[in-house]
Amino acid sequence: MAYDVKKTIPEVKNYIGGKFVPHHGDFLDVLSPVDGEKISKVPLSSAEQLDQAVISARAALAAWSATTIKDRVQIFFKYKSLMERDMDDLAYLVHVENGKTIDEAVAEVKKGIEVAEFACSLPQLVGGEVLEVSRGVECRIDKHPVGVVACIVPFNFPFMVPNWTIPNALALGNVMVMKPSEVVPLSCIKIAELLKEAGLPDGVFNIVNGDRVIVEGMCDHPGIDAVTFVGSTKVAKIVYQRATHNLKRALCLGGAKNHLIVLPDANPDMTANNIIASMAGCAGQRCMAASAMVGVGKIDTIMEKIVEEAKKVVPGENLGAVISAQAKARIEGYITEAEKGGARVLLDGRNFKVKGKENGYYVGPTVIDNVTPDMKIAQEEVFGPVLAIMRTNTVDEAIAIENKNPYGNAAAVFTQSGGMARYVADRASAGMIGVNIGVPVPREPFSFGGWNDSKFGAGDITGKSSIEFFTKPKKTTVKWNAEAKQNWMS
Numbered sequence: 001m002a003y004d005v006k007k008t009i010p011e012v013k014n015y016i017g018g019k020f021v022p023h024h025g026d027f028l029d030v031l032s033p034v035d036g037e038k039i040s041k042v043p044l045s046s047a048e049q050l051d052q053a054v055i056s057a058r059a060a061l062a063a064w065s066a067t068t069i070k071d072r073v074q075i076f077f078k079y080k081s082l083m084e085r086d087m088d089d090l091a092y093l094v095h096v097e098n099g100k101t102i103d104e105a106v107a108e109v110k111k112g113i114e115v116a117e118f119a120c121s122l123p124q125l126v127g128g129e130v131l132e133v134s135r136g137v138e139c140r141i142d143k144h145p146v147g148v149v150a151c152i153v154p155f156n157f158p159f160m161v162p163n164w165t166i167p168n169a170l171a172l173g174n175v176m177v178m179k180p181s182e183v184v185p186l187s188c189i190k191i192a193e194l195l196k197e198a199g200l201p202d203g204v205f206n207i208v209n210g211d212r213v214i215v216e217g218m219c220d221h222p223g224i225d226a227v228t229f230v231g232s233t234k235v236a237k238i239v240y241q242r243a244t245h246n247l248k249r250a251l252c253l254g255g256a257k258n259h260l261i262v263l264p265d266a267n268p269d270m271t272a273n274n275i276i277a278s279m280a281g282c283a284g285q286r287c288m289a290a291s292a293m294v295g296v297g298k299i300d301t302i303m304e305k306i307v308e309e310a311k312k313v314v315p316g317e318n319l320g321a322v323i324s325a326q327a328k329a330r331i332e333g334y335i336t337e338a339e340k341g342g343a344r345v346l347l348d349g350r351n352f353k354v355k356g357k358e359n360g361y362y363v364g365p366t367v368i369d370n371v372t373p374d375m376k377i378a379q380e381e382v383f384g385p386v387l388a389i390m391r392t393n394t395v396d397e398a399i400a401i402e403n404k405n406p407y408g409n410a411a412a413v414f415t416q417s418g419g420m421a422r423y424v425a426d427r428a429s430a431g432m433i434g435v436n437i438g439v440p441v442p443r444e445p446f447s448f449g450g451w452n453d454s455k456f457g458a459g460d461i462t463g464k465s466s467i468e469f470f471t472k473p474k475k476t477t478v479k480w481n482a483e484a485k486q487n488w489m490s
């Protein structure tokens, strides 16, 4: 065990102006999904506490944005090496508060580190453009920070998702107020400590814990210039509408229902392996998880392998817990309803108990065949280790099912034909496409973001695309006096 979380963080505090501030109002218990035990408590902050954080951030903005980007990224070089130094503690914290396995938590921390690594390369990417537009007249573009950025994050990646925005936004000269998920608020404490140790000036990064009071406050606060949100589609819509109504820049990533289309020529071992890893990884609580599979034509061998692979996934060993007792009940409800509607449960993960962790929230791997597109399990985000399989005779029918779904985060095709892979990739209505890959997360410098109801706002949240969101372009046109008598075009 890396360290005792209950002793290290018995009470979560807000982080304002470089200091952890005790809270004197209401708290919410933080429970570990691993065993259902209380590990900490988190403040339900007020609008006044948000206001203090915004004041602190705004006060830090002028000095921070006046430094050069080359200086700013030095802090992220250090931050990266501190995350590497503390990898075990960070991964353990993610495991305890979120319930995912230690291996998955390590992968999550590594992905956070990768974004910091990308931020360190920003000076190479944001150099302004200059062009002599007319003899002696020069236009140039410089990228300026947007200002105070508010970030609202979900429960499923307590370390990685905050780090989707922190390194890039801050390296580009912005300051930030972060609202962690109230269900998993502990990793952000470590993030604040490491940023401070790396040399980030006080006030540049702030944390306000809480629930919708803080989210709504962020959308309304006149001192906040931009809002990023990652979470469910229902809340993404609310936040996008409210923040843009208040004339803020907003980028809101929502939920998902990712379709994996399996063609009969797919490699059975590789396909089964990838699909089960995608469906069961992080207990299915990923916006990139395989949730619906559409099998085209005769795929009997692949189906056998899928069930075989799924049986290798064991809760409490290589399968983590789901986030809460309510989530477990919701996921199992989807399975029961599909079964009642005529679907065949090939592998049933309901009512699973892990020995020694009887109060943990575990759902076993579940594979359901003969699901029809009209079923709830085929349409809604289940967010658990459940694979709903639909069957079609043609690839066009499979594409039609994928296209009809309102989400559009990811889609994947499994085939050995390059032509068919391109055919499906071109027609799938999703922002991230996998060919023989079940979790097609674009690695840096490629950016992360879906389409349709999986994302509201222009551009993506990470990678090169995030530069546009976190900066505003200033266009300067210059004409020098010495050449004033010439016949200028401008």
Ligand code: NAD
Pocket (backbone or CB within 6 Å): 152, 153, 154, 155, 156, 157, 161, 179, 180, 181, 182, 210, 211, 212, 213, 215, 216, 230, 231, 232, 233, 235, 236, 238, 253, 254, 255, 256, 286, 287, 381, 383, 409, 450, 454
């Ligand atoms: P959620 O929408 O319930 O919560 C996200 C954030 O919004 C939290 O900080 C929460 O405090 C706040 N919130 C919740 N309800 C609110 C309300 N009514 N008004 C204002 N704020 C509110 O999401 P979650 O359950 O924490 O996370 C799971 C969801 O996030 C899934 O739908 C998943 O697909 C999605 N997700 C999407 C991506 C992506 O990149 N598209 C990445 C990770 C997670």
